[in-house]
Amino acid sequence: MSVVVEMYNPRWPEYFQQIKSELEQxxxxxxxxxxxxxxxxxxxxxAARPxxxxxxxxxxxxxxxxxxxLVSNGHFTCLGELGVEDRYALCDPNQPPERNIYVCVEGAFQTRNHLGLRDVLRVNAELREEYGAVKLGLAARGLDIADYVEAKNNIIHKILRTAGFVSEDELAAIEAASRExxxxxxxxxxxxxxxxxxxxDVPAFHALESIPEVVRYQTWPPKTLEDARKDVVQIxxxxxxxxxxxxxxxxxxxxRFIGRVGAFINPEDSQGKPICPPHTDLWFSFMPEMQGKGFAVEATKAFIPTLGSPMTLEIECDPRNTGSWKLAERLGFERVRLIERAFECKGEWVGSLVYQKKV
Known part of the structure; x- marks a missing residue:
């Protein structure tokens, strides 16, 4: 979904005061x-994202x-540091107004970054105008949130240097974290x-994984919105x-979000001994109306090289799930195992069909 950037809304400080009062309680x-x-x-x-x-x-x-x-009293979900030391992101279920909540360590340079960025922009009209123009320009390009955040790095580093609230060593650490x-x-x-x-992505993920047809051959039932939120947080x-x-x-x-592809890399066996090459389980799911158009093959072909090599890739599916095993064959996987009654799922015994490919 493309990022939306709006011109300044004078109600934003009011929204903050409302959220602040809720947090104080x-x-x-x-x-x-x-x-x-x-x-x-x-x-x-x-200008800002609202x-x-x-x-x-x-x-x-x-x-x-x-x-x-916040978790016990407000039913927040803690996302952890997410790669930013001393800043813990939390998901507030009480929306709107839409908000991002962080618990930050006093005096930590990430906390000083937030405050320094804000304070210098409040007093430096030239930087404020430049930053606003960059944000509006990026939004006009139709970037999604990940690309938008990445594209802002240079101007943010320029503002932080102007702010002078962090040392050169800390700025170097920020830039290193950005590169990561x-x-x-x-x-x-x-x-x-x-x-x-x-x-x-939570609503779109839920829209996909709540469809009975999509999860028909999975061990889980259609997901609730809360299930989907937990899954996306874990991802x-x-x-x-x-x-x-x-x-x-x-x-x-x-x-439009039309599906997902995923993998779990297992460098060790069940006894904790290293596997050489590592074993990787692959999975994918797509909106029903997008199936049969080659999107799953196209996405999975692009995804596999990111996993590295050498590696043994595996796709396991219910033999009744013809879409999955046919996709495995189109990707060049070889059938290696079929167990007729592998395990009980949703009240019935089901088989396990396994395809593998070495890369």
Whole structure:
């Protein structure tokens, strides 16, 4: 989905005050240093994505206490640091207005980045106008959120240098972290874009995985919206694990989410002994109306080279799921095993059909 950037809305500070009051009630028994409106919506006259960014600033000793309070009192979901040290992202179920909530360590340079960026933009009209123009230009290009965030790096680093709230060593660390995030996977085929998942994908993920036809041959029932949210959160968290074992990408046709492809890399066997080459399980699911058009083959062919080599790839499916095993054959996988009654699923015994390919 393309990023939306709007001209400054004078109601954004009001929205922040509303969110701040809600957070104060949830954190009433927590020693917090401050609750800060950060991000572009905190800067008057600056174009921004219409999302209120909020830092809950606490001492390091109170980070977990603050997170626990938001989870237990407000039913927030903690996403973890997501590759940004000392900044813990939380998903607030109470929307709108749309918001991003972070629990941040007082004095940590990531916290100072947020505050320094905001403060310099509030007083430096030239930088504010330049930053706003960059954001509007990126949105006009129809970028999705991952590409949009990456494309802003240069101007953000320029603003931080102007702010002077962080040292050159810290700026170098920020740029190194940005390069690490830039290595996250983004692929383009003739018709499709494959990209990392973001929280905004939850409704589309739910729309896919709640269809009985899509999950007919899976061990789980149609997913609820809460199930989908938990799955997307887990996918996002796993994307920041190093080494990365679970890799899953959203498949986009123009701006529409049409499916997903994923893999789990197993470098060890069930006894913890190294496997050489590693064993990788592949999976995919697509909207029913998108099936039979070659999108799954196109997406999976682009996805496989990102997993590395040498490697043994495996696709396991219910023998009744002709779409899956035919796709495996079109991808050049070889049938290696068929077990007629492998396990019980949804009240019936089902088979296991396994295809493999070495890369």
């Amino acid at each position: 949830l954190l009433i028994n927590v020693d917090i240093r401050s609750i800060e409106h950060i991000g572009s919506t905190s800067v008057s006259e600056l 999302i209120i960014d909020v830092d809950v600033v606490v001492t390091r000793d109170n980070v977990q206490t603050a997170i626990d309070a 995030r830039d290595r996250r996977i983004a692929l383009q085929t003739d018709r499709l874009t494959l990209r990392e998942f973001v929280l905004e 996002i968290q796993n994307s920041f694990v190093d080494p990365r074992a679970h890799i899953e990408l959203a498949v986009m046709l123009e701006d």
